[in-house]
Amino acid sequence: MAADHQIKIPATYMRGGTSKGVFFRLDDLPEAARQPGPVRDAILLRALGSPDPYGKQIDGMGNASSSTSKSVILSRSTRPGHDVDYLFGQVSIDQPFVDWSGNCGNLSAAVGPCAIHMGLIDPARIPRNGEITIRIWQANIGKTIVAHVPVVDGQVQELGDFELDGVTFPAAEVRLEFLDPADEGEEGGAMFPTGKVVDRLEVPGIGTLDATLINAGIPTIFLNAADIGYTGRELQDAINSDDAALARFETIRAHGALKMGLIKDLAEAATRQHTPKVAFVAPPSAYTASSGKQIGAGDADLLVRAMSMGKLHHAMMGTAAVAIGTAAAVPGTLVNLAAGGGERNSVRFGHPSGTLRVGAEARQVDGDWKVTKALMSRSARILMEGWIRVPASCLSAR
Template structure:
């Protein structure tokens, strides 16, 4: 029996923030995978090593966590005032699907560097030394991200002394601006607060009724009070991920939150939309020991936040969820804002399982509606490997 040989596709393996993913230029993908559809999804699933019933992604580039089961496709932008189009895919580990419903804020930090290094941006637009400004069109959600990428002697500067909790080694700082991060009036999920309320009563049959802030900024997110769930907000991964009953409850909450936000028509659809919405729980600032052994003092943070991604508690914080946190914190009366002490604020520093993160947001009230012009945070990024990724030629 003849077997199809492997094909090789130019690719780069990059870390962005606290995530890792395989980056492609659209033009380098096989012709049948250059447009959305089953062929593209099948190719990317094979690249990452999914679906894997063993949950390890041994036969692919994935790392068997939501933070490491990711793909990015970039192309030169044809949109005015943008440099590159960025499409993100969250690859399921144990199921045969790629979720295209949202962005990855962490990998957003690597987009500018990849675009410069792979020739997607005209060299004349990039300073030899200094900071390159890359305007990114985030194609999943139709939003603009501005990346400020450090340059040195004509190359992207990747090394530096910027430390990011959740990442072991320091690197160069990349500042990101998420412009108009809330949903458009005609966008999926409607306005920033899809229900029109800063706090809702979210009824979850068989689980309970919870106060919730349902916000669509950065990524659709359901915020809950940790205490209402029986948690302190200081939990690390094992406390949640080692409890199957807790994960089942969170998934039920997520599904009913998605329904309440108008993201799905019935709760059964949530299973095919694992990337969005996110579920997070908040608590007032307390001292705790991070997963690295680092002591975080109550005076170092404004509040505690824990968030789930792809059904598991995240080891740090998703970048898009950080945008949601910063946005909600800037708006008086949300659960996030109240956990941080209430009142008006332009930035918040929160504690997550790996340490702390600061995110800023500019919010204003216009005609009775809250508006956020941008959210700002710093991440770092680095190329880990570049060359070709190989897949069996008959796998897509």
């Protein structure tokens, strides 16, 4: 075998919300990776340390969880009314593929700050002190995200006192607006793809389950916790150590994806790990979060646990939070009913790491529910910057 050598690519390693990932500027990628294809995927896989049959990503920047095996490509936007184009790739840990089918809501909080850091925003627009509004085109799903980024002394304010359950240290708050999160996007689907707020989902070997199937933020299958033998108070070990439970969730996910029209054949679900998500809901009750923090029954409107890339998420995916807020705003969905029913424009839900509030503006138009925006707050911080090194053989990927 001929000796290989490494190439280096400018990159920024960032935390956004309860996730972190490697951010690239499109123009900094090797020319063959500036468009979709095997070279781009090979670089991202190698940068994160995948595929890794050991499941640890020791030889890369990934941290062996769906929250940390992520990549982002940013570029100055040529789309009218937008500042930056944001493309997200969910890198599989143990398989050789990158899933481009959805967004990462947590890393959305890091896009505005990183765009400033990478010089993609006109310096004349950046205030000396105050807040800059950055309009982001989310290229995976064809949506607009508006980020409100705090600025101090002409620099992005990263440190502050905003606390986010699931993140150890406080930081500066970044407010996000997800515009028209349930309108027809790249998938071409309606908010409720079957036209119902609650469906009967038939899953061979498991049974027929009540389910809310929604396209908002990210395609999501909501179930009642009690219907699948859970309380909604579960932490990661209760599910992630149970191989039979993980297999059941994957079976549910595959059949839900088929019913939502996201795939045409059940076998396709194996190559579409990022979407849809599966989440289960329950009325509020007291529990102990993974940090040891006590969450009282009155601290949340409902409990939600969500699966991501085949495992129970340690907190909540940002895009799934958008789906939760949207579903909560529509009377009769399982999320809405678990929160007590009725109309609402915000909801606070309990997740394994604590609680999170998300808002949504919903209204009925000609008998159909429309959500104009979903709102939530996150934080972001640069962890490291410099160059990623990957083998030059990535450039020959086919």
